[in-house]
Amino acid sequence: MHIKPRAIATVLCMIFFIGFAVCGVVRSTDKETSEIRQSYPVLAEAEPVIMADLLMESPDLEPEVKKEPDYPLTQEEIDLIALVTMGEAEGETELGKRLVIDTILNRIDHPSFPNTVYDVVYQPNQFSVMWNSRIDRCYVMPEIVELVKEELLERTNYDCVFFMAGGYSKYGEPLFQECCHYFSSYD
Known part of the structure; x- marks a missing residue:
């Protein structure tokens, strides 16, 4: 066929x-x-x-709606940490910014320091940007806000509570240098 x-x-x-x-x-x-x-x-x-x-x-x-995680701080507190970080570490590396953020968070958790963001940041003679008028020229940068949120979920370093530009602080035990900042832990 x-x-x-x-x-x-x-x-x-x-x-x-x-x-x-x-x-x-x-x-x-x-x-x-x-x-x-x-x-x-x-x-x-x-x-x-x-x-x-x-x-x-x-x-x-359906477009997936990404839910923002619950952070242990308010948006105002997150913004304040971002503002101080810009003032203290604007020219630093991303790691340097993260370590400044961690210094603030570690102080909040440490019994020798105040336990709120506001009290830690405004503690006399602690963050130079708060008393040398540099803070007046700073603003909340969205990319630093994101770094703060990431550090709230998983910190880069749980030991640093002091940092200084140009050399180690007379307080604490020296840990390491990142760019221009020298980080120390509590004694």
Whole structure:
């Protein structure tokens, strides 16, 4: 038995057309749809599905809303740490900024220092930016706010509580230098 190529092409076209009709890709008039359903009973119960409907109803295509984690500090406290960090470490590396943030957070947690952001930052003679008027030229940088939030979730260093530019503080045990700052732990 020899099958002609034209017959194969006709059958394939019909299969292709039926597939598109089932999926609703080929839009047809009500009369054409009725004729197709009469010719192919399996289609009589099938509702046409339109690709746009599939896309709209797919739960996988919903945009994912990322929920902000719960931070142990208020946004105002986070902004204050970011402001002090800009003042103290604006020209420092990202690591240097993180370590300044950690110094503030570590002091809040340490029993020898006040236990609030405000009290730690405004403690007399602690952060030079707070008493040498540099703070007046600083602003809250969004990228430093993000660093503060990241450090709140996982700190880079839990030991540093002192830092100075140019050399180690006379307080604490020297730890390491990062760029222009020298970091120390509590005695």
